[in-house]
Amino acid sequence: MAITMTQESNGERVGPREPKSQPEGLPVPDWTALVDGIRRGDETAMAELYGIFAKGIRYFLLRNLGPEELDDKVHDCFVIVTQAIQHGDLREPERLMGYVRTVVKRQIAASIDSAVQQRRTRADFEDTLFTLSDWRDNPERNVMELQRTEIARRVLNGVSRRDREILNRFYVLEQSQERICSEMGLSYNQFRLLKSRAKARFGELGKRLAAGASINSRKNN
Amino acid sequence: MEQLVEEQDGIHPDLNAHGTEEKLELYALGRLPDSDRALLEEHLIVCAVCREKLDGIGGFALAMREAGKQQPEAASTRKLASFFRQPAVSMALVFVLVVIVIAIFSTERTEVAPSAALQLTAARGGMPSTVSARQLDLRLADPPAEGGPFRVAVFNAAGGTVWSGLAESTPAGVDVSVTVTLPQGDYFVRLYSVDGKTLREYGFRVRG
Numbered sequence: 172m173a174i175t176m177t178q179e180s181n182g183e184r185v186g187p188r189e190p191k192s193q194p195e196g197l198p199v200p201d202w203t204a205l206v207d208g209i210r211r212g213d214e215t216a217m218a219e220l221y222g223i224f225a226k227g228i229r230y231f232l233l234r235n236l237g238p239e240e241l242d243d244k245v246h247d248c249f250v251i252v253t254q255a256i257q258h259g260d261l262r263e264p265e266r267l268m269g270y271v272r273t274v275v276k277r278q279i280a281a282s283i284d285s286a287v288q289q290r291r292t293r294a295d296f297e298d299t300l301f302t303l304s305d306w307r308d309n310p311e312r313n314v315m316e317l318q319r320t321e322i323a324r325r326v327l328n329g330v331s332r333r334d335r336e337i338l339n340r341f342y343v344l345e346q347s348q349e350r351i352c353s354e355m356g357l358s359y360n361q362f363r364l365l366k367s368r369a370k371a372r373f374g375e376l377g378k379r380l381a382a383g384a385s386i387n388s389r390k391n392n
Numbered sequence: 393m394e395q396l397v398e399e400q401d402g403i404h405p406d407l408n409a410h411g412t413e414e415k416l417e418l419y420a421l422g423r424l425p426d427s428d429r430a431l432l433e434e435h436l437i438v439c440a441v442c443r444e445k446l447d448g449i450g451g452f453a454l455a456m457r458e459a460g461k462q463q464p465e466a467a468s469t470r471k472l473a474s475f476f477r478q479p480a481v482s483m484a485l486v487f488v489l490v491v492i493v494i495a496i497f498s499t500e501r502t503e504v505a506p507s508a509a510l511q512l513t514a515a516r517g518g519m520p521s522t523v524s525a526r527q528l529d530l531r532l533a534d535p536p537a538e539g540g541p542f543r544v545a546v547f548n549a550a551g552g553t554v555w556s557g558l559a560e561s562t563p564a565g566v567d568v569s570v571t572v573t574l575p576q577g578d579y580f581v582r583l584y585s586v587d588g589k590t591l592r593e594y595g596f597r598v599r600g
Binding site: 223224226227228230231268269271272275316319320321322323324326327335338339342343345348363369370373374 | 414421423430433434435436437438439440443449451452453454455456457458459460461462463
């Protein structure tokens with residue numbers, strides 16, 4: 172499942188946030204009880220199911236399909252899941268997460284297929300070249316991605332030639348960490364440290380850019 | 393609905409199996425192995441912290457990839473590397489190198505003989521000829537009555553001196569070893585006395 176970056180509605184970030192402390196343990200639901208409750212049509216169980224999965228489902232659908240009709244698509248996923256549970260199709264309650272993931276994948280695939288078909292039909296009718304325009308192709312998102320790329324370019328230009336080669340091997344040539352370390356004579360820690368420094372620099376430049384933008388914005392206002 | 397059910401497998405994911413930075417980065421780049429992807433995605437559905445981490449790591453990783461692609465050295469390196477990695481190209485290069493090496497050595501062997509010998513007389517007429525050789529032994533017949541040592545000089549058709557040296561007289565004539573390889577052309581040999589007086593002149597031809 173391809174993941175693209177979040178487009179936040181306000182205060183666009185152009186760099187990574189500072190990592191939070193070690194994630195706390197998530198409360199593990201009683202899957203069996205939850206599934207039983209849904210099977211009985213218990214509204215509390217339905218609400219709990221929604222509480223556990225809604226944000227995650229929304230996250231994946233947003234990245235892959237965009238904001239259009241997002242609420243409807245999230246709702247559709249829940250309908251599919253609850254109906255499957257009520258029909259007894261979910262054999263193992265512990266596999267509920269996997270089941271939800273499968274439903275989301277199918278929803279994404281179906282939506283993309285539908286979009287392709289619609290565009291193809293329209294294109295034929297209008298006798299134009301067929302292109303599949305992606306929801307990601309919007310001006311705000313483009314600017315954000317251009318900014319990030321520019322920051323990354325500065326990061327790459329600011330490191331030594333050797334470090335740049337290492338980073339390009341990983342990010343562009345898609346070589347594995349093991350291969351890079353072996354061929355470039357690095358330890359795993361050295362490799363991770365290099366990436367970590369590049370990421371820190373990326374964040375630093377992003378903050379400066381954001382700070383500069385907010386200053387300009389205040390000046391204009 | 394049944395199709396969805398069939399996709400369930402026997403894996404029971406740990407809800408608290410938070411993705412490592414490496415895995416999240418590989419996932420953002422689309423390079424996480426299939427064996428890890430499903431579990432990570434299931435976890436991401438329920439874990440807001442890891443989703444937020446993914447946003448940050450993924451933004452950086454994707455930007456680095458895009459910026460790296462735009463770097464001219466990365467692009468050319470990528471193209472060169474992929475071109476030379478092709479087995480056919482590598483083998484062709486090796487073959488060409490072998491052919492070049494063989495050609496160099498075989499060329500030298502066929503065009504230049506190790507040595508040649510020629511007897512010259514001062515009488516005018518047809519020019520004797522020989523092949524090009526690394527060493528040309530000349531016997532200058534009918535030397536002057538007075539003995540040596542003599543100085544000998546070899547000239548090309550343009551009058552340039554290509555070799556000179558001293559030579560001793562023998563009963564058969566004056567023997568000279570010209571130790572430079574003479575290319576195809578006409579050459580003249582002059583025999584001088586020690587005091588520089590021209591005593592005899594000869595000519596010969598090196599055949600192509």
